[in-house]
Amino acid sequence: MISLTLTGELEERLKAAADETDTTAPEIVARAVEHYLDLREVRLNSARAAAAEADKGYFVSQAKMHAWVDSWGTADELPPPEADINCFSTH
Template sequence: MQSHPLSLRLKPDVQARLQAEAEASEQTMTEIAATAIETYLESQAEKRLQLEQAIASADEGTFVSSKEMADWIASWGSENELPEPEPDIFSKPSRRA
């Protein structure tokens, strides 16, 4: 795969941290920066997809109640952690069988 040069300006402290990581990991600063950019772009694409799916569910009138969400979040890290809640509010007729 062909790559293209990219120039960017970093704050001195960020550049120092990048240099230290490059030395510690035996990679070049360019390799670390390219991986970081790729990871960021993949993360943003996933967030965008999740948002689009949430908007589609909302447009269908499908929601998880605030009580179910609060209960789920309150259980995080406990021995009895709850599974991700399923929608329990359907403001439009459901197409589910």
């Protein structure tokens, strides 16, 4: 069991939402916390995946990214660019 204190305005908004949706304030809070934690988990997993990908050392150059983005919405839209920079290359 967790207890929390809400400011007057937030408490009123929560009560109004509960009344409008025929649910209880604790149910709304529980759903909101679950939603927040789900989003947080997605963001963390995305960040971890991006870091693991970056650790491989392959990147798309700024020039290729700009060319791709500049082509969006045109008749000659380019496919997403492939990595053209290898940070671990000895060349």
